[in-house]
Amino acid sequence: MAMLRRTVLALLAAGLSSLGAPAFAQTEPLPSWNDGKAKQAILDFVGKVTQEGGPDFVPPERRIATFDNDGTLWAEQPVYFQLQFALDEIRRLAAEKPELKGKEPYRSVLARDLKALSADHGKGLLQAMMTTHTGMTTDAFANIVGNWLDTARHPTKQRRYDEMVYQPQVELLRFLRSQGFKTFIVSGGGVEFMRVFAEKTYGIPPEQVVGSSGVVTYRLDASGRPDLFKQAKAEFIDDGPGKPVGINRFIGRRPILAFGNSDGDLQMLQYTAAGNGPRLALIVHHTDAEREWAYDRNSPIGKLDKALDEGRAKGWTIVDMKADWKTVFPGKP
């Protein structure tokens, strides 16, 4: 009730007289977006789906918006941050237990021997991922990720990883929610990894994070206390055609807006765009070598090739980071 009271008081303070005005006329909802086609496409879309009585009105419960994470909500260079986490963890474990230093994958990680780690279909990297992501409870894993976020810094930008998020996207998420949208992450990243920071960083609660996952087992420990144990077995890969499948499984409704940045998002964008009624499909094109990174068709991370062609052919909104974003990371232009 106290919450309700606060809400009412806030509304009263905001001035009931303003209630007849258009939905987002008074404040600039997307200050980090430059005026241009991309921003206009977003504002037009949100305007029409929220206009009650209009031909394109979508009731709030159907205003589902899905966002990829790596390269769409936060950066992904020089390597996916979750892989960076695994490598940092391997180093931390080796420092704690020096007897590990001669063993794989510790030896190659400590030697920064990417060639060795990538050999044999990336066996070493997979070992590093499994070692740091499984064989522990879900609670223990969440604590480890939280500690890493608090101590690790990006190798070239020297920022906390949760400050490597895109300010324009944080504003967009907030704007969409203010207009009755429910915002979801639909990412190839691990669901248990992303849930540690998604709520604080993006305002997206754990139950709205869809991601890849491994097998988890319910156990009672020696004292009869239940826990959930992360097994060394992959279960669901939320990438490519897995994204619409994950959307169906976890959300059960087709989004009306989807935002990606790579070929791994192609099927999510197709599935979203093909629905009836108004739809908005968007792609971040990484064009800003100065403030962020510039890459697309030939990048091993976040390759954008087929989705760029299909997006252009189908009139999806291609966001040119350099031109469309006034600010990239929070706190600096």
Next chain:
Amino acid sequence: MAMLRRTVLALLAAGLSSLGAPAFAQTEPLPSWNDGKAKQAILDFVGKVTQEGGPDFVPPERRIATFDNDGTLWAEQPVYFQLQFALDEIRRLAAEKPELKGKEPYRSVLARDLKALSADHGKGLLQAMMTTHTGMTTDAFANIVGNWLDTARHPTKQRRYDEMVYQPQVELLRFLRSQGFKTFIVSGGGVEFMRVFAEKTYGIPPEQVVGSSGVVTYRLDASGRPDLFKQAKAEFIDDGPGKPVGINRFIGRRPILAFGNSDGDLQMLQYTAAGNGPRLALIVHHTDAEREWAYDRNSPIGKLDKALDEGRAKGWTIVDMKADWKTVFPGKP
């Protein structure tokens, strides 16, 4: 904005002067519950977790409540309604294509030969389930379930299946949401089946329905239009130890309240009750042979044995349907 305006006007109409009053003093939130231990346990629990500044306060984003469906939110006798759907569908298909009538599982379903259907580890029933639940798109399946709900009637109660829901539970769901809870279904039933009616019947949107699922594949049809195709392969069984696993996977937070009715809910109740801080674990005990059904330890459907013992030993709230519910089904006592 029109919504916001309506909300404000409704609040104004309700009288701002009432805002200082306790949260649920003015109206009876659970009219179909008789006064007694069970109702009091619910009111006490909700009162303390919503009391800001109190020792047991739980912030709204952590007020996760999970409900089993079969036997907890709606009835499950004489057989699970989803199985009844499959049998009804088999009969409908056989009527459409008479050449099927001699084949299994059609022949045994038409003959109501439960013995034949149950033989060989229930091979016939499984065939009936697979035939009616797979080999079609998710959209086609949802339409079929919707048509069935509109035409089928319960064999003994002669009601629509979506009117075989428990009125006290519908009130409880609504009450919890009014107190800032997010309500989820966590059921062994099929997720695609439940999502067809969960929003209208319980006020629970598709993205808050966790259930069993089969493999679904993303496809582009001949015209390049995407769809999702239900394959004849089970993927996730959301029952027993699968329930806390499903909660972790789909919700990512431990509930503070869980409600079940059978041994299939035991692990969900254990997991919920074992969390830190205030927790409420509840079990519907089917004790009302007159208005509903009376069954527990020896029932093949909704067997309640171990969970009843553990619930009593641990002080969980056992709801005695006959004593605690003033009304069972909507519209009659």
